[in-house]
Amino acid sequence: xxxxxQTPKHLVMGMTNKKSLKCEQxxxxxxxxxxxxxxxKPPELMFVxxxxxxxxxxxxxxxxSPECPxxxxxxxxxxxxxxxxxxxxxxxxxxxxxxxxxxQYFGPGTRLTVL
Amino acid sequence: AQSVxxxxxxxxxxxGALVLLRCNYSxxxxxxxxxxxxxxxxxxxxxxxxxxxxxxxxxxxGFEAEFKKSETSFHLTKPSAHMSDAAExxxxxxxxxxxxxxxxxxGQGTRLTINP
Numbered sequence: 232x233x234x235x236x237q238t239p240k241h242l243v244m245g246m247t248n249k250k251s252l253k254c255e256q257x258x259x260x261x262x263x264x265x266x267x268x269x270x271x272k273p274p275e276l277m278f279v280x281x282x283x284x285x286x287x288x289x290x291x292x293x294x295x296s297p298e299c300p301x302x303x304x305x306x307x308x309x310x311x312x313x314x315x316x317x318x319x320x321x322x323x324x325x326x327x328x329x330x331x332x333x334x335q336y337f338g339p340g341t342r343l344t345v346l
Numbered sequence: 347a348q349s350v351x352x353x354x355x356x357x358x359x360x361x362g363a364l365v366l367l368r369c370n371y372s373x374x375x376x377x378x379x380x381x382x383x384x385x386x387x388x389x390x391x392x393x394x395x396x397x398x399x400x401x402x403x404x405x406x407x408g409f410e411a412e413f414k415k416s417e418t419s420f421h422l423t424k425p426s427a428h429m430s431d432a433a434e435x436x437x438x439x440x441x442x443x444x445x446x447x448x449x450x451x452x453g454q455g456t457r458l459t460i461n462p
Contacts, residue, residue, distance in 0.1 A: 235389075237389075262447065262448075264449075271455075272454075272455070273436055273452035273453065273454055273455050274390070274436075274450075274452055276449050276450070279447045279448075279449060281447050286447035287447050287449060321389055321390065323390075325448075331378060331440050331441075331442055331448045332378035332397055332440050332448070333440070333448060334380070334392060334395055335392075335450055336392070337382075337389040337390040337391070338389050339388055339389045340387075340388070340389050342387070
């Protein structure tokens with residue numbers, strides 16, 4: 232089973248709201264990733280967790296706050312977002328950790344709209 | 347830093363025709379290269395991956411790619427296009443971030459359209 236699940240599928244929020252995106256995998260992977268994808272563009276890496284520790288933060292604004300409570304779960308907490316943050320947010324995981332050449336498996340994404 | 351360049355943001359072929367999507371890489375070390383496909387409003391699905399075991403890599407859905415070091419290329423091909431192949435295709439290379447963890451660096455993508 233190479234499935235990464237993401238909830239919700241769609242999210243509409245105002246600029247003053249606080250919301251969270253959730254990502255889950257049960258493949259025993261120890262690296263998990265958040266990407267942001269704007270329309271007609273490739274995914275852009277935001278964060279990498281390796282063994283539940285933040286390994287890469289690609290200079291993402293603090294209104295995005297990642298959390299990895301355990302090896303299967305990855306959250307992205309959203310607060311005071313801007314309309315330009317509207318995008319498809321993709322989660323991925325890779326075995327066994329973030330080693331060069333590991334295959335990343337992607338979830339279906341959460342379509343976020345900020346009003 | 348490693349990078350990939352996809353030549354052609356949009357490719358259109360007739361059903362049954364050859365599909366050729368181009369990707370060139372830039373890397374100071376032997377690269378790990380990937381092709382992913384993205385259908386509308388979906389996540390990315392791995393088509394195939396090059397890890398130096400063989401220069402011709404076969405993937406899912408009848409796709410294959412050939413690694414050519416002399417040309418720094420990793421082009422994706424399929425002998426006969428099907429309507430269901432219409433999607434966005436991304437070439438990617440595995441790179442190492444500042445803190446040591448790996449990350450994927452994507453090309454700009456190629457949108458494949460299939461004409462009936």
